[in-house]
Amino acid sequence: MSRPPAAPDAAQARSARTGDGAAHGRAKHRGGGTGDARFEQILENLRGRIRGIRFADGLPGSAEGEAARGDVLHQLEDFVLPRVRRPDTPLLIAVAGSTGAGKSTLVNSLVGEQVTTTGVRRPTTNSPVLACNPADVDWFSEASFLPTLPRVRQQGLAMPGKDGMLVLAASESMPEGVALLDTPDVDSAVAAHHEFAAKFLDAADLWVFVTTSRRYADARVWEFLQVARDRDTSLAVVLSRVPERGREQLLDHFSAMLEANGLGGATRFAIPETDQIAGGRFTANTADPIRSYLADVAGDLTRRDRVTRRTFIGVVDSFRTRVPELARQVEVQVEVKQRLAAMVRAAYGDAAEEVSDALEDGSLVRGNVLARWQDIAASGELVRTLRLRGKRKARAVEAAAPRIDALRGAVLDALESLVASAAERAAERVGEEWDRVPGGGVLAQAYQDEPPEAFSRRIREALSGWQDRVTEMLTADGATKRSVAKFVTFDKEAFTLILIVELLGYPAVEAGRRGTGPSPQRLLKGLFGAEALRSIGVAARDDLRGRIGTLLSGEKRRFTDALAAAGLPDEDDAVQLYQATYNLEIAR
Template identity: 30%
Template sequence: MDPNVAEQLGFTVHDVVQDLRRDVATATLPLPIDGADEAEASRERLLAQLDEHLLPRLAELSSPAVVVLAGSTGAGKSTLFNSLLREEVSEAGVLRPTTREPVVGVHPRDVDTLTPGPVTELARLVKHEGVQRGTALMDAPDLDSFLSENRSTAHQLLEAADLWLFVTTAARYGDALPWQALDRARERGASVAMVLNRVPRENLTTIRADLNTRLKERGMKDVPLFIVPDVGPHEGLLDHRLVEPIQRWLGLMAGPERSRTIILRTLKGALGALPDWVMGLVSAVEQQGTAAFDLRNAVQAVVPDAQLAARTAVLSGAAGEGTVAARFAELASTRNIARVTVREGVTRTTKRAGKAREAALELLREEIEAAAARAVVAAGVRTEESLRSVLSGPGAPPAGELLLDSDPERAAERLARGQETAGEWCRLGDELVGKLDVAAAESPDFDAEDRAAGARKAFGDRGLATLLLGTALGNEDCARLVDRVLGEITGDQIESLRDDLADKVALAVAEEARSVQSALDVPALADDAAAPLRVRLAELRRLT
């Protein structure tokens, strides 16, 4: 091996992998589209590989090579572990699971160089001179333990290992679990050896041939294979001659330089496997972006028709009927708000009568403001209904239902927005009255200024503004009264007031769409969300 490779693995690659870890953690998959669950599981495995093996190992290449004995329940891992050390170190027996606490054996002279990480955190450390120098031998819990905590620990320790010594039996080597574990090891580029335990001597040749064929079919023909014959029921350690081939093999890795070679080979294998993992994640992130793009388009497609319908509803004058008309009729009959004298186009009244009408018109103003608020709210509700149809009906884009999750705050927010908008609109009516003198001065009607002054005296500024708002809202009674006291002075201004309300309900439609789209306004769904991963991918390919 090139002497510069180790240096490169220790420094340059550590920086690249550290950056990769950060970007993989950031690359979340928020949309529940097809394949997202599988991609998320792969992302989590990649993070585990980076956190539990690559980064700790790259940070300290001089640490002993970690060899983990892994396998299914009852495979004889603990007995094999103890037999290799020639001492009962890890509990073995017929009760399952026996390996409740992982055990890692390290030569006393290697303890200080063992890298802190999952191995030191999860396993009980045993100093033992039977462990080859430059290696750490670990007995892990069962991969198929009925205790979920044990299964999780076993997988964490596998991710942290430099070499997997996978233990299975003649009776169970055809099960799915051993091959799933071996596929996982190959996927992450780990170095692997296999122990076939409890093999009947009369079937040894047949089973060995079958197992070698299976390994070859999976592209693993070079995996070291050790056969341990069946010795029948027994307690304690195996005869040293049965485990001697494994012991010799471990001896080949003994010593700092040889174990370092194993470590670097596993690291290179793991690094070589990373581009495929990252490319899979890149594809998943980009699929999320495509789905988000389709959802945004689906939402935006609703907006033009919804805005047209909302504007049309306002411009038709429908909001000025119903409760507004009823309130005007009530005030006309009980408070005489429409009974004014107009001579030669100018309203004649007393100041006292004008104040009384202005006070009475407050009730009408409340009704007008409420009607305007309802128009805004109704625009939002109709838009939500249209969006629900588009996002959950036939032909809806994937994950559309996510945007329709009921938000208990949305109805309250929509009502508050409607009331605020209606209040702003009513204040425009007040501003219009404030500009009435200017409009009158610019009118070709030479009596316009007298008309404006008379109307303001008859209803007060706020009362007159209420009548203008009612007219803009579409109430015919208000329109007739305004025409009677002001004539053509405010025609353009009332049209502008009506258009402004139409604009506000159109904005309410856009706001409703924006509220629905807000779930898509996250960095993970940005157009360039996969860009950092592609940079890391390019760096990995240069290194490998």
């Protein structure tokens, strides 16, 4: 950047920066104790907390949360922490503004040579150019400056085609310790360019914002300027293409808008509309006032320190509101997570209650099960499977086998239908309720449904296991009456079914109708004591509920797994962000 005669030369500026502890003094002012390891650690902890946060796409709070997260994280990584770690960070001046405002022309004019191209098709839209002294190129090439941004060193004049890449232009015309950045248009038709421009502005110590006499009232211009106001960023504004006719009224109106938006203290410059451009630069002395201003900022250590400190402190101060706002977006998603989880719990809780009620009210025994029971009970074949003495047991068991098998199948079908229908209704209910939450329908699609036959197989396996367990209880030592144990043997499977029919609510059916045949209770009492029968019944019911509960939990888990896979934040994430904000405020 060319300087007026009064400004110190590069050697003087370099000597001033490195001598008499001036750099150390600047560092202390920047960070409110930048040399304090505790302050740096608190910033690192804040960064770690923010980096660990994830938002679930499409759900409430995700877009706002990701924007807030990226905004704070980038400024921490690209601006705050590099200046805390390196007191001798070069002064970065970002030239930003409206399309066609002449930013590239101004950069070339301030540098004193053409380092970036100009024209209707501005390549800075694709590849921003950073001009600095050759001695500073390594700093801007390091990972400490915008570490995620690809960059390339300029070989000749920067040309289009390097979209998203920073071009480093070394120039002996630039003093050491100062860099000029030609940024993308803030009102570009491409949204990604807005984010690109904001990223560079977040990393700058001083903004030189350029807009035109025709576009200075555009909303996009004031969005960026209000960010500078809210963060107390050091700012100079340039109104370009100002016509001679009506000049004073135009400048007065622009100044009034700055005042009205809380930017009355910003340094202001104007570039006439009639100035000619040659070789990518203004031919007249148009840029001299701006060049002089920037040279004074760069060359006067006190003024430079005032500019950098103001921006640094303004950014750190802005975290008082920006980090809690991020925490609030975390809370929005936490609330959504809790709502979705509550819907799952309620649906499957109701399914469990539905199953429990059906096991008690006798509804399972009605229909086919009852018909099969009456068929086998009325025939007397169950009684004949008892053997006091003699050789007729085998024939009795063989005769009863078809009816026993039919009853067993009816019982299994009834239980399987009960569990499957309850699980299906719960899944449909969760899907419908999730679909009513914005973005929840997409999340519901992550629910990993399985073929009905797979769930049916698991139900059958669970129920078969339960039947085996009931048989074990019936045949355990001490289960039968002592008075008949020496004389009576019985068919295990048959009496397992008798007990199961009793457990599935037969008494409720018997109480509501006549002619249902011999009751399971009456048949069982002949073999088992009342206490033993009651104990077996309680244990068998509990075991059945437990197995069905496990089946429903497995179905429920597929929803909770989909919810967990969405990556929604936890309530503790918001708490930690509030705590990190408090720690940062204390450290300042």
